[in-house]
Amino acid sequence: MALTYSMSDLKKGLKIEIDGIAYRIVDFQHVKPGKGAAFVRTKIKKFADGRVIDKTFHAGDKCQQPEIVTKEMQFLYDDGEARQFMDVENYEQIALSYDQTDEAAKWILDGMSVDVLFHNGVPLTVDAKATVELKIVDTPPNFKGDTSSGSRKPATLETGAVVQVPYHILEGDVIKINTIDGEYIEKVK
Secondary structure: OOOEEEHHHOOOOOEEEEOOEEEEEEEEEEEOOOOOOOEEEEEEEEOOOOOEEEEEEEOOOEEEOOOEEEEEEEEEEEOOOOEEEEEOOOOOEEEEOHHHHHHHHOOOOOOOEEEEEEEOOEEEEEEOOOEEEEEEEEOOOOOOOOOOOOOEEEEEEOOOOEEEEEOOOOOOOEEEEEOOOOEEEEEOO
C-alpha cells in the first residue's frame, strides 16, 4: 500500500505519483486567498521526459508516493549521446539521456557513486549524493581588503558548475558542496 500525500504534505523535492506517472516537486507555494479555501500551487517535473508542468492542489486532493527503487550505481562516462552508469553489484551497464541526468550532471565526475531511481523497473533519473567534494578550477584571485564576512565570489568547479564561495577560497582548493541547493559548505582540509 503506497503512502498518500495531502495538500499540506507537499514540499520541494518530494516524489509523487499522479495517474501512474512519477513526478518530483520542483517548486511550491502555499496560497491563502482572502476568500475561499487555501491551495498549493506547484511546478512538478515528470521523471520520464523532464517536462515541467504547473499543478494546483486543493484541500482534499490526494496523491500517492510512487514505488521508486533506488540503486547505487557508478557514473562511468558521457558518450556524447547519453551518460553511462554501472550497477556496482552485478556490473550491468545502463545509459540515461541528458534530460534524465541533467540536474545531477553538474555534481558528478567519472567514477563517482550516485543513486539511480527506478519506477516499475524503468530507470528515471539520477540523484547525486547530498554533499560532494569538488576541486575549484577557476575563481578570481583574493584581493587585499576582501574580508567582509558575507561577501562571495563565483567559482567554477571541475564539473563545470559555478557556485558562490567566500573570498578566501582559491583556485585548486577542494570544497564541499550541498547538491540540493548548490551551496558552499566548507573547504576540505
